[in-house]
Amino acid sequence: MKIQRKYKQIDENRRLDEKESGIPAIANDEVFARLLYYRDAWVSNYGRAIEKEKDRYKLLRGRYDELTGERIYTLKKEVYVKSTKKYRYEKRSVSASKLVIGNFIVNYDMTNNMKIWHLGGDVKDNYYKHLYPVTDNQYNEICRRSSAPHVVEEEEIMEIVNSIKWKQDGWNPFNYQRGMFGVGYKGCEKRDADSKCYIKWQNMIQRCYDENVHKKYKPKYKDKTVCDEWLNFANFKIWYDEHDIGDEHIDLDKDILVRGNKEYSPETCVLVKHYINVVFERRAGDCISKKKDGYAIEGNKALRFETYDEAWNAVCERREQKKLKILENGKKKLPACLYEAIERWDMREAG
Numbered sequence: 001m002k003i004q005r006k007y008k009q010i011d012e013n014r015r016l017d018e019k020e021s022g023i024p025a026i027a028n029d030e031v032f033a034r035l036l037y038y039r040d041a042w043v044s045n046y047g048r049a050i051e052k053e054k055d056r057y058k059l060l061r062g063r064y065d066e067l068t069g070e071r072i073y074t075l076k077k078e079v080y081v082k083s084t085k086k087y088r089y090e091k092r093s094v095s096a097s098k099l100v101i102g103n104f105i106v107n108y109d110m111t112n113n114m115k116i117w118h119l120g121g122d123v124k125d126n127y128y129k130h131l132y133p134v135t136d137n138q139y140n141e142i143c144r145r146s147s148a149p150h151v152v153e154e155e156e157i158m159e160i161v162n163s164i165k166w167k168q169d170g171w172n173p174f175n176y177q178r179g180m181f182g183v184g185y186k187g188c189e190k191r192d193a194d195s196k197c198y199i200k201w202q203n204m205i206q207r208c209y210d211e212n213v214h215k216k217y218k219p220k221y222k223d224k225t226v227c228d229e230w231l232n233f234a235n236f237k238i239w240y241d242e243h244d245i246g247d248e249h250i251d252l253d254k255d256i257l258v259r260g261n262k263e264y265s266p267e268t269c270v271l272v273k274h275y276i277n278v279v280f281e282r283r284a285g286d287c288i289s290k291k292k293d294g295y296a297i298e299g300n301k302a303l304r305f306e307t308y309d310e311a312w313n314a315v316c317e318r319r320e321q322k323k324l325k326i327l328e329n330g331k332k333k334l335p336a337c338l339y340e341a342i343e344r345w346d347m348r349e350a351g
Contacts, residue, residue, distance in 0.1 A: 001176045002162050005154065006106040006228060007128065011258055016042045021050060021057040033103045036337045039076035039089050045104045047096035047126025049073045062096065069123040071096040078335055080245050086332040096126045104128040111188060111234045112168040115139035120151050132157055135168040181209040187234035197240045200252050201233050204264050227265035239266045249274040256280050257341045270338050279322045280345065287315045319347040
């Protein structure tokens with residue numbers, strides 16, 4: 001499997017506008033992306049970080065690690081506490097390069113890419129096109145070749161990344177064969193095929209790439225895709241394990257955070273309880289039916305409406321009430337990105 005250098009597209013909903021923040025960009029291509037599971041924090045593709053306190057945006061200075069020289073930020077990360085079934089914020093230290101890799105660069109193998117190479121060996125350079133997630137062996141080989149005045153450029157780095165010679169210790173090519181509907185691969189030695197995580201991953205791949213599913217059951221998934229990172233089950237498992245809340249009836253949703261989204265990815269998906277997810281599904285045709293004496297809606301078939309529009313207004317009002325109830329009961333029980341996305345939803349467009 002030959003790895004190609006790819007960068008992530010940042011959805012407009014996650015971008016912080018310079019006019020809003022009041023913080024000038026340091027380059028024409030600088031973009032600040034919202035960190036989904038951190039409290040009011042953004043990182044740019046140059047490694048700069050912003051936090052919002054009350055109504056004020058603040059550019060963080062961070063600190064430099066004494067051993068590695070890496071820039072480190074201390075941010076408030078959202079953590080689910082299973083004993084209370086609520087979210088809370090905890091301070092976490094994270095390097096600028098790790099934030100940039102996670103938000104701007106496709107990382108094909110998060111389990112084994114434990115090192116980050118900065119172009120030219122300059123650890124203070126966090127520009128996204130100068131960062132490379134690599135294995136220990138690949139990192140050591142790049143270091144070996146980087147004796148002055150030689151600078152290892154991208155073409156040579158990708159040659160090392162794709163060479164069998166410098167794969168991680170114990171590398172097994174079988175783990176990277178795309179055996180799941182021609183696109184998915186497990187990316188690890190062991191996987192529990194009966195685990196909820198694996199079943200969610202398998203179902204996601206199947207919905208998007210199984211032609212039989214498109215023909216018989218879910219034709220609307222013909223144009224849906226899975227991001228490059230999540231074609232690797234091991235990558236998906238890292239994300240799933242971090243965000244799993246241990247509920248039996250939980251869905252992997254790709255539409256609530258980004259309306260109209262067509263790609264499953266860590267930037268667009270959220271784990272959400274099933275009863276919440278169905279409120280935001282497109283089910284208008286199932287909710288309203290034509291009768292001899294007017295129109296009826298599911299859940300109240302005795303009530304009749306003279307026109308379809310009147311029935312649809314009643315459906316939307318019912319959905320709006322459900323939405324408000326979710327928000328009322330969901331404070332600190334839902335991740336902030338999900339709670340805020342639900343607040344933005346216009347329930348007239350949900351069906």
